Amino acid sequence: MRKKLKPKYINDTALDILRREGIFLCADCGGRGTCGKCRIKVHESGKVTDEEHKILSDREIAQEVRLACRVRISEIPGAESGIEVEIPERSLLYDVPADVQVIKPEPLGLSEIIAVDYGTTVINGAVVDLNNGIVREASVLNHQKAYGADVISRIRAANDGYNEELRHVSEDDLAELSVRLGKDPDRARYIISGNTVMGHLISGFSCRGLGEYPYTPVDISLRRDGSITFLPGISAFVGADIVSGICACSLDQAPEPWLYVDIGTNGEMVLGTGERIFAASAPAGPAFEGGGLSCGVPAIPGAVSGVVITGSKAIPSVIGRSSDVPAEDIDGEESSLPVKPSGICGSGIIDVIAELLRNRLIDENGTIAAEYAEEGFQIAGDVMVTQKDIREVQKAKAAIRAGMETLIAKSGLKAGDIRKLVVAGSFGSSINMDNASKIGLIPEELLPVSATAGNASLAGATLYSLDTGFGVRLTKLAGSAETVELSETPEFGAKYISYMGF
Numbered sequence: 172m173r174k175k176l177k178p179k180y181i182n183d184t185a186l187d188i189l190r191r192e193g194i195f196l197c198a199d200c201g202g203r204g205t206c207g208k209c210r211i212k213v214h215e216s217g218k219v220t221d222e223e224h225k226i227l228s229d230r231e232i233a234q235e236v237r238l239a240c241r242v243r244i245s246e247i248p249g250a251e252s253g254i255e256v257e258i259p260e261r262s263l264l265y266d267v268p269a270d271v272q273v274i275k276p277e278p279l280g281l282s283e284i285i286a287v288d289y290g291t292t293v294i295n296g297a298v299v300d301l302n303n304g305i306v307r308e309a310s311v312l313n314h315q316k317a318y319g320a321d322v323i324s325r326i327r328a329a330n331d332g333y334n335e336e337l338r339h340v341s342e343d344d345l346a347e348l349s350v351r352l353g354k355d356p357d358r359a360r361y362i363i364s365g366n367t368v369m370g371h372l373i374s375g376f377s378c379r380g381l382g383e384y385p386y387t388p389v390d391i392s393l394r395r396d397g398s399i400t401f402l403p404g405i406s407a408f409v410g411a412d413i414v415s416g417i418c419a420c421s422l423d424q425a426p427e428p429w430l431y432v433d434i435g436t437n438g439e440m441v442l443g444t445g446e447r448i449f450a451a452s453a454p455a456g457p458a459f460e461g462g463g464l465s466c467g468v469p470a471i472p473g474a475v476s477g478v479v480i481t482g483s484k485a486i487p488s489v490i491g492r493s494s495d496v497p498a499e500d501i502d503g504e505e506s507s508l509p510v511k512p513s514g515i516c517g518s519g520i521i522d523v524i525a526e527l528l529r530n531r532l533i534d535e536n537g538t539i540a541a542e543y544a545e546e547g548f549q550i551a552g553d554v555m556v557t558q559k560d561i562r563e564v565q566k567a568k569a570a571i572r573a574g575m576e577t578l579i580a581k582s583g584l585k586a587g588d589i590r591k592l593v594v595a596g597s598f599g600s601s602i603n604m605d606n607a608s609k610i611g612l613i614p615e616e617l618l619p620v621s622a623t624a625g626n627a628s629l630a631g632a633t634l635y636s637l638d639t640g641f642g643v644r645l646t647k648l649a650g651s652a653e654t655v656e657l658s659e660t661p662e663f664g665a666k667y668i669s670y671m672g673f
């Protein structure tokens with residue numbers, strides 16, 4: 172794709188201008204020049220920055236490849252009349268395909284409402300009819316991703332002056348979701364379950380308090396704002412998605428110890444002892460939602476969601492429109508694939524690491540076999556897993572595991588005391604728990620009591636839509652949880668280091 176860019180503000184980068192024009196580039200690092208995802212080509216673009224020299228090869232620089240977040244368009248001679256840039260397909264944010272094209276959205280019925288799980292990566296919605304339950308479901312990509320892959324980079328973007336842009340992007344995504352659900356966005360009503368940062372960005376709240384200690388949110392109560400009802404959260408980093416997920420699984424009413432872990436762009440976890448409730452958020456980064464990985468994608472059609480490796484050959488499963496399908500048919504031909512593999516999602520990367528370990532292609536420190544050190548290990552087509560990807564997963568799984576262990580210790584319990592472990596998140600229902608334990612993400616002794624919950628956050632929003640009395644349970648849980656600040660708990664750091672290996 173080619174595009175002529177004209178700067179509006181003096182410091183405008185190519186990434187800024189493209190975003191304002193509705194062209195969203197991958198930008199996992201949020202424009203800090205470290206992820207390398209926003210590559211574009213610019214003719215005679217001036218001085219290549221130090222950050223770019225660290226990421227781009229000499230060949231790329233010779234071919235006029237630049238990082239869109241580092242190119243200040245106004246500094247290029249002739250910028251007033253516009254600078255033409257070339258955007259390769261792979262730098263563009265992928266989309267969540269719509270299952271059905273809606274030609275003319277209808278007004279929401281009087282007995283209908285839209286329940287939403289507003290995820291950091293993907294926004295899932297359902298039209299809930301008070302008499303008939305869920306009548307239609309749809310998803311859209313969260314285009315805030317063009318401002319960073321995880322909540323920390325979104326907070327940074329909001330605090331760097333992009334708050335209003337992020338609010339507009341949120342509005343547009345919600346409207347698109349409504350259209351995909353067949354409903355007129357101008358007359359829609361929503362029940363939103365999402366993390367605290369999403370709630371702030373949709374409402375246009377300042378994110379200053381979320382960006383620095385003591386991490387104070389503006390408002391996380393059960394509240395109504397125009398056509399949107401926001402479900403309540405616990406803290407700046409344990410949000411309404413966790414509260415509604417726990418109540419949807421009825422854990423808030425369980426008499427015995429339980430642990431609920433949501434593995435998304437952060438590892439949020441809540442532990443109930445039967446008497447007290449402890450909540451924490453582990454800074455895992457977005458690896459388990461496909462962010463920060465060289466070929467990472469969310470769990471959308473085309474994503475590799477599972478893998479078996481035999482010798483040096485990977486046999487992936489790819490998410491199809493209605494079910495996972497093997498990536499190769501019986502003859503090993505790829506031509507009959509309903510969906511071409513486009514990248515690896517969270518459940519897929521867990522399988523990949525477990526299988527690489529089983530085949531001794533990575534060692535206990537996470538170092539990949541020498542023959543794959545340069546190019547990475549091929550999963551399907553040009554979908555590869557690299558040494559850097561493995562390091563990202565190591566950091567993510569160490570943070571989540573160390574968080575779980577710290578929370579258990581803080582509650583005075585031992586892992587063996589937990590009677591139920593529920594794993595939720597975007598890959599909640601497709602995660603292979605044995606492999607999750609094999610890579611050290613989940614304690615082995617919790618495997619027999621573990622269960623997956625799929626999208627429990629959407630289930631919670633749906634239950635509230637059907638019965639606002641459910642809100643009493645949500646508010647009670649949110650109000651009674653004690654927040655554990657992992658970064659201020661010395662044992663968390665020690666455990667984090669000890670769980671880095673395999």
Ligand code: FES
Pocket residue numbers: 197198199200201202203204205206207208209238239240241
């Ligand atoms: S390097 Fe440009 S957004 Fe990450």
